[in-house]
Amino acid sequence: MLEFTFNPDFIQNKYLSEKDEIEKWHRVLLEKLVRFRLINRGRTSEKWYKEFMSTMMKNKLFATLWQKAQMASEEQGIANYEHKIIVDARDKTRRLNFHILRSPLLQDVRFEMNYHIPGNVSTYHAFSR
DSSP states (O other): HHHHHOOSSSSHHOOOOHHHHHHHHHHHHHHHHHHHHHHHOOOSSSSHHHHHHHHHHTTTHHHHHHHHHSOOTTTHHOOSSEEEEEEEEEEEEEEEEEEEEEEEOSSOOOOEEEEESSSSHHHHHHHHH
16 A cells, blocks of 8 residues: 555645645655554564565655654554545545544454545535535
């Protein structure tokens, strides 16, 4: 999932243009990286982890935020709540607002279920048709 969200062609990375939108998105990404670091701290010597990090460190945005994630408070990564404003794939000028609740899977905490709740009326109406 991280490969997808850090891809320069991912809709969020490609179409967010206002400074405050980009800063908010980068905060979301930073929280994901802090969470990833915490969940996988016991797996850093595993082959998949080393290969993943080797690949991802070639991504400028990932590398920049990974450095910040090393210094970020662990509290940023443990919350099971996230507020996200995303680009509407059908209308790149429109933004969708969500509150997201996360629940890790018991068998493997690297995976989780996300429950998206519309954060405003226009987002609700976008999905109620």
